[in-house]
Amino acid sequence: MARINPEFTDELKKYGAFDPNACYNCGNCTAVCTLSDEDNSFPRKMVRYSVLGLESEIQASLDPWLCYYCGECSSTCPREANPGELMMSLRRWLTAKYDWTGFSGLLYKSLIASITGFLLLALVVILFGFSMEFRMNDLLHYGHYFEVGAIALVASIILLPNIVRMWYQTVKKPGSNAGLKTYFKCFGELVVHMFTQKRALGCDDNQLRWFEHLVLVLGYLSLLFTTVFLDWFSTGSDFIIFLGYFESALIFVVTFDFVRRRIQKDQEVSKHSHPSDWFFVIWLFFMGLFSFMVRLFIDLNILEQNMWLYILQLIVLVQWALLIVPFGKWTHFLYRSFAMYFQKIKLSAS
Amino acid sequence: MKETKKILEYDALVVGGGIAGGESALNLANLGYKVLLVEKDLTIGGKMIMLSKVFPTLDCAACITTPKVSEIARHQNITIFTGAEVKRINKLGEHRFEVDVLQKPRYVNVADCTGCQMCEEVCPVSVSDEYQYGMVGRKAAYIPFSIASPRAAAIDIENCTLCGACERACPTKCIDFTQTEEEFLVKAKSVVVATGFNLFDPLKIPRYGYGSQKNIITSMQMERQLAPTRPFNTILRPGDGKMPDNIAYVLCTGSRDKSVGNPICSQVCCMYSIKQAQLLMGALPMADITIYYLHIRAFGKGFNEFYAQAQDMGVEFIKGKVGKITEKENGNLILRYEDIEAGVVKEAEHDMVVLSVGILPNQGISDVFENEKLELDPFNFVQQSDMLASPAKTSIEGVFVAGTASGPMDIPDSILSGGAASAETTSYLRRETV
Numbered sequence: 001m002a003r004i005n006p007e008f009t010d011e012l013k014k015y016g017a018f019d020p021n022a023c024y025n026c027g028n029c030t031a032v033c034t035l036s037d038e039d040n041s042f043p044r045k046m047v048r049y050s051v052l053g054l055e056s057e058i059q060a061s062l063d064p065w066l067c068y069y070c071g072e073c074s075s076t077c078p079r080e081a082n083p084g085e086l087m088m089s090l091r092r093w094l095t096a097k098y099d100w101t102g103f104s105g106l107l108y109k110s111l112i113a114s115i116t117g118f119l120l121l122a123l124v125v126i127l128f129g130f131s132m133e134f135r136m137n138d139l140l141h142y143g144h145y146f147e148v149g150a151i152a153l154v155a156s157i158i159l160l161p162n163i164v165r166m167w168y169q170t171v172k173k174p175g176s177n178a179g180l181k182t183y184f185k186c187f188g189e190l191v192v193h194m195f196t197q198k199r200a201l202g203c204d205d206n207q208l209r210w211f212e213h214l215v216l217v218l219g220y221l222s223l224l225f226t227t228v229f230l231d232w233f234s235t236g237s238d239f240i241i242f243l244g245y246f247e248s249a250l251i252f253v254v255t256f257d258f259v260r261r262r263i264q265k266d267q268e269v270s271k272h273s274h275p276s277d278w279f280f281v282i283w284l285f286f287m288g289l290f291s292f293m294v295r296l297f298i299d300l301n302i303l304e305q306n307m308w309l310y311i312l313q314l315i316v317l318v319q320w321a322l323l324i325v326p327f328g329k330w331t332h333f334l335y336r337s338f339a340m341y342f343q344k345i346k347l348s349a350s
Numbered sequence: 351m352k353e354t355k356k357i358l359e360y361d362a363l364v365v366g367g368g369i370a371g372g373e374s375a376l377n378l379a380n381l382g383y384k385v386l387l388v389e390k391d392l393t394i395g396g397k398m399i400m401l402s403k404v405f406p407t408l409d410c411a412a413c414i415t416t417p418k419v420s421e422i423a424r425h426q427n428i429t430i431f432t433g434a435e436v437k438r439i440n441k442l443g444e445h446r447f448e449v450d451v452l453q454k455p456r457y458v459n460v461a462d463c464t465g466c467q468m469c470e471e472v473c474p475v476s477v478s479d480e481y482q483y484g485m486v487g488r489k490a491a492y493i494p495f496s497i498a499s500p501r502a503a504a505i506d507i508e509n510c511t512l513c514g515a516c517e518r519a520c521p522t523k524c525i526d527f528t529q530t531e532e533e534f535l536v537k538a539k540s541v542v543v544a545t546g547f548n549l550f551d552p553l554k555i556p557r558y559g560y561g562s563q564k565n566i567i568t569s570m571q572m573e574r575q576l577a578p579t580r581p582f583n584t585i586l587r588p589g590d591g592k593m594p595d596n597i598a599y600v601l602c603t604g605s606r607d608k609s610v611g612n613p614i615c616s617q618v619c620c621m622y623s624i625k626q627a628q629l630l631m632g633a634l635p636m637a638d639i640t641i642y643y644l645h646i647r648a649f650g651k652g653f654n655e656f657y658a659q660a661q662d663m664g665v666e667f668i669k670g671k672v673g674k675i676t677e678k679e680n681g682n683l684i685l686r687y688e689d690i691e692a693g694v695v696k697e698a699e700h701d702m703v704v705l706s707v708g709i710l711p712n713q714g715i716s717d718v719f720e721n722e723k724l725e726l727d728p729f730n731f732v733q734q735s736d737m738l739a740s741p742a743k744t745s746i747e748g749v750f751v752a753g754t755a756s757g758p759m760d761i762p763d764s765i766l767s768g769g770a771a772s773a774e775t776t777s778y779l780r781r782e783t784v
Contacts, residue, residue: 026602026644027688030695031673032557041695044688076557078607078671 005053029073065339070203071268178349219250251288368396370753371544373768379427393498402576406656455529457505462524469516550604564589594702605708616708
C-alpha cells in the first residue's frame with residue numbers, strides 16, 4: 001500500500017515545478033502530447049504521482065525522460081498547472097536521485113551552494129596558475145592532463161554508477177526479467193538516440209529546435225574529441241586546427257541562440273529557466289567562445305602575454321567538468337538516451 | 351434629431367427580454383407597475399425559446415416559453431421594444447433614472463404585418479440564418495422563426511439589395527424602407543438588468559477544429575436540430591447530410607479552462623448534454639452516444655436521477671478531456687483523449703462531434719451606466735452585492751439583476767432569479783410612495 005506524501009510537491013518546487021496541486025485530472029496534457037502513446041501515457045500520471053508524493057512510482061518510471069518538452073501541455077492546460085515544467089523538474093529530481101553522491105540534489109536545490117562550488121573551483125584554478133607562475137607551456141600541458149583525467153574519473157566514479165542506479169530503479173526493481181540477449185538486441189536504440197535525439201522530432205513544433213540541438217551535441221562531442229585526443233591546442237596539423245575552430249564556433253553560435261530564447265521567452269519551452277539551465281547554456285557558450293579565442297591567441301602568438309584568457313578558459317573548463325557534467329544538466333545527455341534503451345528493453349521483455 | 355427625442359415614463363425598465371427579464375417584467379406588470387421591456391434582438395424569448403426540451407423533466411421548452419411570451423406581449427402594463435438598445439443610463443437620484451433608448455429600424459410596420467411570409471418567398475437574397483445558428487439559410491426579408499414574438503417580418507438591410515420585390519409582394523403594404531433610427535428618452539424609477547449570456551465561441555480552441563471540420567457542431571446547433579422549429583426535421587451532420595450514428599459530446603468546451611480565460615463551471619453543459627443524449631436516442635434509435643466529461647455535475651433537483659437514466663439508456667460516459675480532434679477523409683472525426691480510469695491515452699472515431707460550449711458574460715451593459723458604476727464580479731458577470739440576503743441587488747441602488755446576467759445558471763434558477771429581481775424592484779418602488 002502506497003503512502004501519500006503531500007509535502008512532496010514542496011520538495012519538487014525547489015527543483016522548479018509550479019503548482020501541480022492545481023491539476024484536476026482532466027488528461028488534456030496527455031491527450032495533446034504527440035509523444036504520449038498507449039505504452040507510455042504522460043504527463044498526467046506523473047502529475048498525479050507528484051501530487052500524491054508517490055516517490056517510488058516516479059523513480060521507477062522512465063516517462064520524464066521520454067518527454068522532450070514542446071510545452072503544448074502547459075499552454076493548453078485548463079488549470080495552468082504547467083505539466084511541462086513539472087516533467088522538467090522531475091527530470092532534475094530524478095537526476096538528483098540517481099546520483100549516489102548527493103551533490104546533484106544539493107546543487108539543484110541551492111543556488112548558493114552552486115555559486116560557492118563555482119567560486120571555489122575558480123579559486124583553485126587561479127591558485128594553481130600562481131603556483132605555475134603562469135608559464136604558458138606548463139599550464140597548457142597540465143590543462144590537457146586535467147581534461148583526460150577528469151573525463152576518466154567523472155565517467156567511472158560518478159556517471160557509470162549513476163547509470164547503474166538508474167537501471168536498477170527503472171528496470172530491475174520494477175521486476176523486468178529481460179535476458180542478456182535483449183540488452184544486446186536493443187543496444188542500437190541507445191546509440192541512435194544518443195547521437196541523433198530523433199525522438200524529439202516527434203514534438204510538433206520542433207524541427208528547428210531539434211536541428212540546433214543536434215548541431216550542438218555533435219559539435220560538443222567532436223570538440224571534446226579534438227581537444228582531448230587530437231590535442232587541439234598543441235597540434236601542428238592545419239586540418240585539426242581548422243576543425244577545432246569550426247566546432248567551437250558551432251557551439252557558441254548555437255548556445256547564443258539558446259540563451260537569446262531563454263531571455264526572450266518566446267516559446268513555452270524557454271519560458272521557465274532554472275539556475276541549472278542558465279549554467280548549462282552559458283557555460284557551454286563560454287567553453288566554445290574561450291577555446292576558440294585561446295586557439296586564436298596561440299595562432300596569433302599572443303597567448304603568452306595574455307595568460308588571463310587561458311586561465312579563464314581553464315576555470316570554465318574545470319567548473320564544467322567537475323560540476324555541470326557530473327551533477328548538473330549535462331547528465332540528461334546520458335539519461336535520455338539510456339531511458340530510450342531501457343524502455344525498449346522493458347517493452348521487448350514483456 | 352435631439353429635438354424629436356420622445357420622452358416616455360415608466361416605473362421599471364427591464365433590459366433584456368429573455369426568460370429572466372420576461373419573468374421580472376410580467377411580475378411587475380401584474381402588480382400594476384408600468385414596464386418598458388427593451389430587447390436588442392428582433393424577438394423576445396431569449397435563448398430559451400430556441401431550445402428543444404428542458405432538463406430534467408424533458409418538458410418542451412417552447413411550450414413553456416411561448417405562453418409566457420405571448421402573455422408578456424399582450425400585457426397592458428408592458429411596452430416592448432424589440433430591435434432596440436439601451437445606450438445610456440443615468441441615475442439622477444433615487445427613483446429617477448434617465449435612459450437613452452435607440453430603436454433601430456425594422457423597415458416593417460409590425461402592427462400591420464400578418465406574418466404571411468410572402469416577402470420571404472420573393473426575396474432573392476439568401477444568407478446564413480443566425481436563428482438556426484448558421485446551419486441553414488434565410489432570406490434578407492424574413493421572419494426570425496415561426497414562434498418569434500412579434501411574429502413579424504424584418505428587413506436585413508445589411509444584405510438587402512433594395513430590389514423592392516418584398517414591398518410589391520406585401521399584401522398589407524407594411525414594408526417601409528423610409529424608417530430611420532428613433533431615439534427615446536425614458537424616465538424610469540427602477541432598472542432590471544437581464545442581459546443574459548453569450549455562448550463560448552469554439553473557434554478559440556483551434557485544436558478542436560470547429561469551423562474547419564464540418565461535422566463538429568456546437569451544442570446550441572444540436573439544440574436547434576432537436577427543437578420543434580428545427581431546420582432539417584431530422585438529425586443530420588452538416589458536412590455531407592449523413593444521419594450520424596456515433597455521436598460524441600465534448601464537455602467543458604470553454605468552461606473551467608483558464609487557458610481560454612474562463613475558469614468557472616457553466617453549470618448547464620453536463621445536464622443539457624445528458625438531455626440531448628437522451629433525445630438523440632429517441633431521434634436516432636440506432637445511434638451510439640458517448641459523452642467525454644471531466645466530472646458530471648448533476649446537483650439540482652432530479653438531476654442525478656436524470657444522469658442515471660441516461661446511463662441506463664445506454665449513453666456511454668468516458669472520463670477524460672478531449673485533447674484534439676482530427677478529421678478523416680470520410681468526414682469522421684478522431685478524438686484523442688486520456689481515459690482517466692485506465693490512465694492510457696486513446697483515440698476514438700465518431701461520425702459527428704458536439705462541443706458542449708459554456709456560458710460567458712454579456713458584459714457590455716456595465717458600460718452604459720454613466721454616473722454610477724455597475725460593478726462586475728471577477729468573471730465579468732454583474733456583481734451581486736448582497737448575494738445571500740438580497741440576491742438581485744447590484745452596486746447601484748434601484749438597479750437589480752436577473753438571470754444569467756449575474757452568473758451561469760439553468761432555466762429554473764433564471765426564472766427564480768427573475769422573480770427575486772421583480773420582488774426586490776417592487777420593494778424599492780414601494781419605498782418611494784411610503
